[in-house]
Amino acid sequence: MPVINFLLDSEKIEFTCDSGTNLMEAVVEAGIELKAVCGGAGSCGKCQVIVKEGEVNQLAQGSLSPDKLKQGYVLACQTEVIEDVRIEIPPESRLSEHQIFVAEEAEDEELLTEKEIQIAEKIELDPLYKRVDLELDEPTLVNNASDLDRLYTGLNQRHDWPGLTTSLSVMEDLASHLRDNNWQTQVSLALANDNYEVSELNAPDYEQPDYGIAVDIGTTTMVLELINLETGESVATSGLYNKQGRYGDDVIGRINYAKQNDDGLDKLHQAVIDTINELIDDVVNKESIDYADIKTAVFAGNTTMSHLFLGIDPNNIRLEPYIPTVNFIPPLQAEELGIKIKEEGWIHYLPGVSSFVGGDITSGVLATEIGKREEITLFIDIGTNGELVLGNQDWLITCSCSAGPAFEGGGIEYGMRAMSGAIEFFEIDEDTYEIKYSTINARPPIGVCGSGLIKLIATLNEVGIINRSGKFESDFEHERLREREYETEFVLVWEEQAGIDEDIVITENDIKNLLRSKGAIYAGIRMMLQNMSLTEDFIEEVLVAGGFGNYINIDDAKKIGLLPDLPNDKFKFVGNTSLKGAKMSLLSKEKFDQVNEIANKMTYLELSAEDQSQEFMDEFVSAQFIPHTDLSLFPSVTETNSDD
Amino acid sequence: MPVINFLLDSEKIEFTCDSGTNLMEAVVEAGIELKAVCGGAGSCGKCQVIVKEGEVNQLAQGSLSPDKLKQGYVLACQTEVIEDVRIEIPPESRLSEHQIFVAEEAEDEELLTEKEIQIAEKIELDPLYKRVDLELDEPTLVNNASDLDRLYTGLNQRHDWPGLTTSLSVMEDLASHLRDNNWQTQVSLALANDNYEVSELNAPDYEQPDYGIAVDIGTTTMVLELINLETGESVATSGLYNKQGRYGDDVIGRINYAKQNDDGLDKLHQAVIDTINELIDDVVNKESIDYADIKTAVFAGNTTMSHLFLGIDPNNIRLEPYIPTVNFIPPLQAEELGIKIKEEGWIHYLPGVSSFVGGDITSGVLATEIGKREEITLFIDIGTNGELVLGNQDWLITCSCSAGPAFEGGGIEYGMRAMSGAIEFFEIDEDTYEIKYSTINARPPIGVCGSGLIKLIATLNEVGIINRSGKFESDFEHERLREREYETEFVLVWEEQAGIDEDIVITENDIKNLLRSKGAIYAGIRMMLQNMSLTEDFIEEVLVAGGFGNYINIDDAKKIGLLPDLPNDKFKFVGNTSLKGAKMSLLSKEKFDQVNEIANKMTYLELSAEDQSQEFMDEFVSAQFIPHTDLSLFPSVTETNSDD
Ligand code: FES
Ligand SMILES: [Mg+2]
Ligand SMILES: [Mg+2]
Structure with missing residues (x-):
């Protein structure tokens, strides 16, 4: 049987497998977290590894450049191991193992501070x-x-x-x-x-406190809070990457993986349960409590996550007409799912609205109380799908726009998640085109994360390197701008400064993908407004949820036309509202009932439905510009940026 | 390790055990069903076996006569095995293995026919x-x-x-x-x-029928009906002795067994589950269906049975103030109890009213619909406890009188259950005192069952052998009447005719026990009437339930003062109403809801409560005569029987 020697940054892992084993599977079995945005379909090109010694059987090469091929790069998901090999896992292909940002740690003074939702003050304690x-x-x-x-x-x-x-x-x-x-x-x-x-x-003198957990099951990251049910206090928090990441980066990748592998559904189900149990291990150890002291749990996550959590085939989520098996999930007991709390403890998963608006969003609506206000609020959760909610106490409308994974680094040649070494900020000198940047954890740059990409597009346009269509200005000339086969690219970081052995670049195609993503979200906002016969002015507040929201700069987001052109003070970053709503539901039966009412009340706007799709397509096309075809929608941006 | 050779009627069983093993336990382990009315406390004397070879260690000899001791009789429950032995199990000590009478087979033209409750006609099918x-x-x-x-x-x-x-x-x-x-x-x-x-x-074309089971969990016998849930038809019936019988004959014996043995509760619980599963095996095999085709089940039984069915300690049932843990039992799933139907199938146990009025009685009230009539009905279920219900559509009152096991043969020297060889009928010649009798299955007599005992007391009094106090007439002389130590006995069957190696007799003490039993039941009836300020005349109908009811003669029962002196046409035998009510509940959600209403509606009269106990004692004492102290209560009986 062939022996694989994996070479990582700082360790070596030896792994024996059968001849013909898929290299991606071997990597996963060996416990290495590798990127796999497309779920092993060979299309995302993120699972690149380098064959240093030995022969492998390559089934496909995807978009690997001739240069990389020469260096021994292969796509792990498209490679079979047939003899002893040495495989290097380059850092940019790895899911970094660094700690997930949890609320406390995510604060950053340079960014708008999160509008903290003081749960304990707001609600009357009546835990589940x-x-x-x-x-x-x-x-x-x-x-x-x-x-x-x-x-x-x-x-x-x-x-x-x-x-x-x-x-x-x-x-x-x-x-x-x-x-x-x-x-x-x-x-x-x-x-x-x-x-x-x-x-x-x-016994009447028993004093051991009861605990509950609130868990946000994100596609990428999962965060758990351990909560004292008597005081309502959060006593420990833990975050981890969702272990499903190894089977696909976004929900579509995971659904594909479940479809294409015999035990795919089982593996995805087990991965999320394992992640939850590791999070539980962590807080149980931190607080020196027993597993059985955790009496109940509330989970929030998107609809694909709910299906995989339950072990239900998510395939119909992906297929028109996009029907989930279940939105309102009956409570289950922990042992039925193998979750390591009190065995008979009841597990609640907050209800979703549709295949692409799940319990994370209803939880967010609960946490932000937008359904209780007179004023109209826009709620935005930007991830691979942009989920949007608009409404007030009388009505709530929601939609999901397939923004694609661009803001999480997917489909962007040097795009990456917000991990160590990701560039999150750019400055380009208008005259010299000298570039300054900062990276997460101040590590040598290995790619650009979502907030960095937004800043980059805004800046490239501002200094006149790209035009409003996202194309490189025809009259712009600089050593950083260069042609390669079928593609124009702009060098952001020269190899010498980079944490990888090549230049970090952005291509015209990358920019096109980013404009698609931002266009989809903006078009979604427009569609909701039009369905309610409203304009942007009616929006009293814009709440930006999700980890991503913590790192974007409002001005940049408006400049590229991702967010509507409203005064900065109308924007609030509200953080992980999925987790906050789960916690509120855990601590208050009234809130728990409210989130069910919210899910019932929300009108889902299906953007691909016949009566919507042509309009959406028009809005989408108009939004592929910086900031938009219709400049009157972005008056403040066009004022200050009248030179393009 | 000692080897025991058990000698039975027709078989030999070899059994190896540890030295010091309790002989009763060895008998049970060897699969032999031995009587144990007192649950192994050494007080009932029913577990007699004969040591034919070898030495044993006798802890107590109970009431064994010197004669029997000489013959090698020991109480199995009070004996330890210390070396190889040969043990004979005499037929009178065995729980006979013959088939339990189920409704169809129990018919007997000489007895009043059972008022058949035609369930399928009466109810609208709406199964659980x-x-x-x-x-x-x-x-x-x-x-x-x-x-x-x-x-x-x-x-x-x-x-x-x-x-x-x-x-x-x-x-x-x-x-x-x-x-x-x-x-x-x-x-x-x-x-x-x-x-x-x-x-x-x-699938829409799936045609396999769904089945349910209705089960009467009697202390002595258990009967199961397999029912087609679409047609409401009973497709198979099966009956067995409750396997708990080996641990005690009546509920108090079993509660004692649970209390006194470390794993007593487990064994009793397992015994009833095993009996149920054997009944299921039987109908599943008869009908060639799958266990999983049985989708749900309704059980009815007394309160001790419900506790043992659930595995809940029944000890407080026995202790003043006689509090059961649970009357209304939440539904459970079959696999939780190990019942061999569809694993997730729901199990319903009909609700009880108190420690001594259980789901078998509420089920009987449902089946007989006495709570729906204008007229007042008296419902009687005679067993070790006599359970009584009186009422109509406006009110229902119930009580339980500890009749003791006399009518089931307990506490009566040659008393026995209605099994092969039990005398069920007597005729005594007024002049010669020649005795004719008939036995169940026409087998040589080995004892007297309940209906035989009632007939016997009535006849002994009629022909002037015993007086109204149940004592042998002082002037009566006959070779059949003889003295022994502290006791007078009357020979019913001479050894030569008997199926055992001794005379079958009735003692003055036996008669006293029987008068106590009948007196308790009659006093219970009187107490209910008095609590409602009614007299016997208000009773429009008397419904006699239970297997025992099928074999008693109304005239005899009135003669001894067991049943009130009402015209014969007011009495109806209604058979196993516990089973019938369970079946009705299984087939109709409306009936199922009704039985819960019945349990809520019934007023339980606790005869040992302070405000009742003195009155009850008076009634009880007055009822220790044949038929009663107050002859005016039995006008028809005293008319025809004016010679005592
Ligand atoms: S005396 Fe042995 S069981 Fe009762
Ligand atoms: Mg999220
Ligand atoms: Mg019964």
């Missing part, structure tokens, strides 16, 4: 798992209700709990528990299916 | 598990509800199903099932917790 002190009458020959009826009566004197149920294991303990504790008890009630379940009985 | 045909609209970009919402909408167009839920396994199949079947489907809905669960999806 709670303890009630009870003192029951001792039974007599006359007052002779069963123990369970006595318990129910006691509970209902305190509150009207609809349809109480009790698990067999609690019934087994009930008689001796009540008698041993002299008819005083602490009863734990857990929200199950529209009703409460008597979930635990504890 | 049902299939609904659905034709759904194909989704489009505009009509783009999730698959599950589409299914729910389709179902709700047919009927208002409150709070529908869906299991994960159904969600996993849903998308492909709907698409493969062109949006036509048969949806199976199962009643879960106050709501319906989408439990299965089948």
Whole structure:
């Protein structure tokens, strides 16, 4: 059997496999996190590795340049191992292992500060798992209700709990528990299916706190908060890349992977459960608590994530007419999914609206309370899909625009996620075209992340290197601008300064992709406004959610026409509202009910539906310019930038 | 390790055990069904076996006569095996293995025929598990509800199903099932917790019938009916002795066994589950169906049985103030209890009212519809406890009187259950005192069963052998009447005619026990009437339920003062109403809801409560005569029987 020696930055991994093994699979098995935006279809070109020694069997070469081919680059997903090889994994192909930014750490003074949602202050604590002190009458020959009826009566004197149920294991303990504790008890009630379940009985002096977890299941990153259910305090937070990343970068890549591999669905399902369990391990260790001290959990994530979380085939999400199997997910018990909290603990997944507007968005609407205000608010969550919500207390409309992965670095030759070594900021001298940049963690640059790309496009246009169509100005000449086969590229960082062995460039095609992405989002905003017969002026506030939002500069975003041209003070970054809404739901039954109402109330605007698609296409085409075909939509931008 | 050779009627069983093993346990382990009325406490004396060879260690000898001791009799429950032995199991000590009478077979022309409750005619079929045909609209970009919402909408167009839920396994199949079947489907809905669960999806042409089971969990015998849920027809019936019998004959014996043995509760729980599974095996084999074709189950049984069925400690049932852990049992899934039907199938156990009025009685009230009539009905279920219900559409009162096991043969020296060889009928010649009798299955007599005992007391009194106090008439002399230590006995069958090696006798103490039993039941009836300020005349109908009811003669029962002195045409034998009510509940959600209302509505009269106990004691004492102290209560009996 062939032996593979993987060479990484700082380690070597030896791995033995069968002859004919797919190299991507071997990489994954060996525990190395490799980029795979397209899910192993051979189209994204992100899974490049270098064959240093030995022969491999290449099934396809994708878009690898002749130069790279010469250096031994192959696409791991299109390569079979047939003999002993040495494989180098270049840093730009790896999913960096650095810690996910969680709320506290993400703060950065140069950026607009996040509008912090002070959950504990806002809501009245009424968690989905709670303890009630009870003192029951001792039974007599006359007052002779069963123990369970006595318990129910006691509970209902305190509150009207609809349809109480009790698990067999609690019934087994009930008689001796009540008698041993002299008819005083602490009863734990857990929200199950529209009703409460008597979930635990504890002695009156039992003091161990109950915990819950709120989890944002992002396609890319997952964040978990461990919450003390009695105080409402967040006691620990942990973040990790979604382990599904190795099977595809975006939801479409993952759906493809599930479709094309026999055990694809199982692997994706297991990957998300494993990630959750690792996050749980982390907070349990940090706080030295038991797994069983975590009594319940609320999850929020997009619709593909909900399907993979449940182990349900997500294929119809991808196929017209884009029908999810389930939007409202009945509660399940932790052991049914293998989630490492109290085995019988109830798991809630916030409801979605459609295949492309999921529980992360309804959670965001809950957290931001845009459905409770008089004023009209625009909510934007930019990721591979841009999910948009517009509305107020009377109506809520939502749509999803396939922005594509450009802002996450996908489809951009040197694009990458916001990881160490990613350029996040540019300055180009108007005269010399000298370029200054900064990178995340101040590491030598290896690519450009989303916020860097927005800044870059704005700046290239501002200094006159590219025109409003995103093409290089025909009269611009500089050593940085050069032709290669079928492509024009502009050098951002020379090899000498770069953290990789080549120049970092941006191509005309990259710019085209970026304009498509921003155009799709802007067109989505326009479509929602038009459907409600409104104009931009009616928008009182724009809330930008998601990790990405933390790093974009509003002025740049307006300059390129990604965000509408409204005064800066109308924009707020609201951070991970998916996580915040999950936490609110965990801590308040009222909020939990509200998120269900929100999901019911939201009108989904399907942009590919017949009555919308031509209009959307027109809006989309008009938005492929910097900032837009119709300059009157961007008055402030065109004022200051009248030279293009 | 010692080897035990068990000698039975027709077989030999060899069994190896550790030295010191309890002989009762060895018997049970060897698969032999031995009587153990007191649950192995050494007090009932029913577990007699004969040591033919070898030495044993006797811990106690109980009430074994010197004669029996000489013959090698020991109480199995009080004996330890220390070396190789040969043990004979006499027939009177065995639980006979003959088939339990199920409704069809129990008919007997000489007895009043059972008032057959024609379930299928009476109720509108709406079973707790049902299939609904659905034709759904194909989704489009505009009509783009999730698959599950589409299914729910389709179902709700047919009927208002409150709070529908869906299991994960159904969600996993849903998308492909709907698409493969062109949006036509048969949806199976199962009643879960106050709501319906989408439990299965089948192709529109799927025709396999769904089955359910209704089960009466009697302390002694258990009967199961397999029912086709579409037609309401009973397709197979099976009966077995409750395998708990080896651990105690009545509920108090079993509660003691659970209390006194470390794994007693487990064993009792497993025994009832094993019995149920054997009954299921039987009907599944008879009908050649799959276990998974049985989709749901309804059980009825007394409160001790419900606790043991669930594996809940029944000890408080036995201890004042007699509090059960649970009367209303939440539905459970079959696999949780290890019941061999469809794993996720829902299990319903009909609700009880108190520790001594259980789901078998509420089921009986449902089946007989006494809570729907204008006229007042008395419902009697005679077993170890006599459970009584009195009432009409406006009120229902119930009580339980500890009749003791006399009518089941307990506490009666030659008493036995209605099994092969039991004397069920007597005739005593007034002049010669010659005795004629008949036995079940015409086997040589080995004891007397309940109906035989009633006939015997009535006859002994009629011919002047015993007086109204149950004592042998002082002036009666006959070779059949003889003294022994502290006891007077009357020979019923001489050894030569008997199926055992001794005379079959009735003692004065036996008669006292029988008068206690009948007195307790009659006093219970009186207490209920008095609590409602009524007299016997108000009773329009007396319904006698239970297997025992099938074999008693009304005239004899009135003669001894067991049943009130009402015209014969007011008495009806209604058979196993526990089973019938379970079947009705299985087939009709309306009936299922009714039985819950019944349990809520019934007023339980605790006869040992302070305000009742003195009155009850008076009534009880007055009823220790044949037929009663107050002869005016039995005018018809005293008329024809004026010679005592
Ligand atoms: S005396 Fe042995 S079981 Fe009762
Ligand atoms: Mg997100
Ligand atoms: Mg019964």
